[in-house]
Amino acid sequence: MSIRDSAPDKDDSSGQGGGKGTRYSPELWETIRKEWAVNPSMSYAAAVKTIGARLGVPVPSKGACATYADRNNWRKDGAESDQAIVAPREPVVPAPSEDPAPRRPRSRSVSKPAVPAADASEVVDDETHGLNPKQRRFADFYLISLNATEAYKKAGYTAEGNSAEVNASRLLRHDQVAAYIAERQAQLQSKLEITQEMVLQRWWDIASADPNELVEYRRDNCRFCWGNAHAYQWIDNDEYMREVVRHMRDEEKATEAGKKFHREPPDGAGGFGFVKNHAPDPCCPKCDGDGVGYVHIHDTRRASGAARLLYAGMKEGKEGIELKTHDQMRALDSVARHIGMFKERVEVDMTVASTNDLDEIYKTKMAEVRRRAQQFIGRGERLRSLTNGESNGDLQDHEHADR
Structure with missing residues (x-):
């Protein structure tokens, strides 16, 4: 089957050039990739436009192409990506004389950042979590800096600005990535022998330390x-x-x-x-x-354990020496939240109802709404009658009748 014979399928949402929900054939994606890879200065938009003009078939938008390329790890050096789609190349028609002017190429980094070294006992099987190499690098860098956007860029993803923040947040919520991060954190906690009681005690020592032991x-x-x-x-x-x-x-x-x-x-x-x-x-x-x-x-070398934890360093400037301390109110707030003093109790009814029960509830509520609407209509008519000369006694009779 040639690329021209492969009509877009409307059952998927891989692209947008042929309409929302359009799915393009692997042969078309491979043709776009090769056209983009052989030209170092060509952008995704230029490659898509060139193939569309050359073959006369619906093509995806530049955004869909960028997403597909990022997902399949396209590279400019001509090397096959980690998840490249193998498909036979179809003969192509020579390009028309008026080629669209290539847009300014997006900056792309060919070199991959170094993956943090991990202890052999801490290595998690990627096949268990279903992570690809980029997702694994993202999780490892996130465990170092706890900054999702920074980890997203260091892992080799190409999005920038707000798109990088959104994609990093979405990737952090990915089930397999979240499970991998949770398992690595549990391993680190076990290795360092850190418990919740230890962290809570550290916060309490900072909150209850006497600042006069440092400066007075x-x-x-x-x-x-x-x-x-x-x-x-x-x-x-x-x-x-x-x-x-x-x-x-x-x-x-x-x-x-x-x-x-x-x-x-x-x-x-x-x-x-x-x-x-x-x-x-x-x-x-x-x-x-x-x-x-x-x-x-005071001499900080002689400070007690709690005061030593409160101490955060010195700063010497033209106005003198400034002693820095950790925020005691923040530490106290962390202790209070940890023991549940500020926890808001919210009761949620999680009763599961059947479809028939929901239909009955809907009918009952709608009947109540119609009844109240009729009451308001009746009151409006009585008010109009009152303005036209109807006595107050008649109005009271109407109200008794409604009751």
Whole structure:
């Protein structure tokens, strides 16, 4: 049977060029594939249009062709795809003189991404799940990144943009793919010995950790709290002498520049021995016992187990050091959802009725609808009668009659 003799079958939905639901013969698909494969710059649309003009037969749309090519793993290098359809080539008629101008070719990647290596004990038989090589690669990459769109592209599929997201989501819901992913996750969980109790305990440790073990706001003594007669207190003599030398240099520079120097020299009357983290003196005339406030970051190496889990790193910038922590409210919400505190109870009646029961229910409901419609019609007529002069007593009689 030649390609011209093979009329499209209306029982399938493999293409759209011959109408919705049209099925095209394997010989026509093979002819389109070879026409597309031998020309590196030819797109699916150009190949379909060329074959349609050459043979004078209904051809699929470019979208149907792209879907069929992706499903059968067409390649530009001329190699047979993983699921190539083998069919004898029919003699073709020379192409007409006016060939359609080829459109801009879509970027295609010939090289296949490397498949993640798997332990021999973790390999799942593809024949059991019915996965082809692309689906297997998609599942393996998804288990690494948990990003369906990224895994879809790395597996070798050619769709881009929103189409890639939609196709990746559809592939993730595929029964065989979902079963394979679930089995691999179960194997990983068994190998790492991770249980739900362990994950729940980790969330609870983060939610209940005390942030003050990592960072806290302190108010400690000022320089005048414990100095002699509440004078400025120095840490030691070295600090005092450095300030004296700096004062002398500043005074010399001001004198050389012909400027007046008004700053008082350092006074050591307050004595030495200032300790930053001492408590404030309630009788201090400078701070009134409030001390000096500042932010203190603890040594994270000495943090407890829960505080260590809460800690998420440091960021040092021009404004200082920023300590990062995990979201405790999110951790608490995860714990609450895990134990079912926010679970909404929805009761669904799953009673299965026969066709006869459904017919009876339908008839009963329709009779109720007709009865209510008649009531509304009767009320409308009585209202019109009332506006035309009918007494209120007559209206009440009508209502009693309806009841």
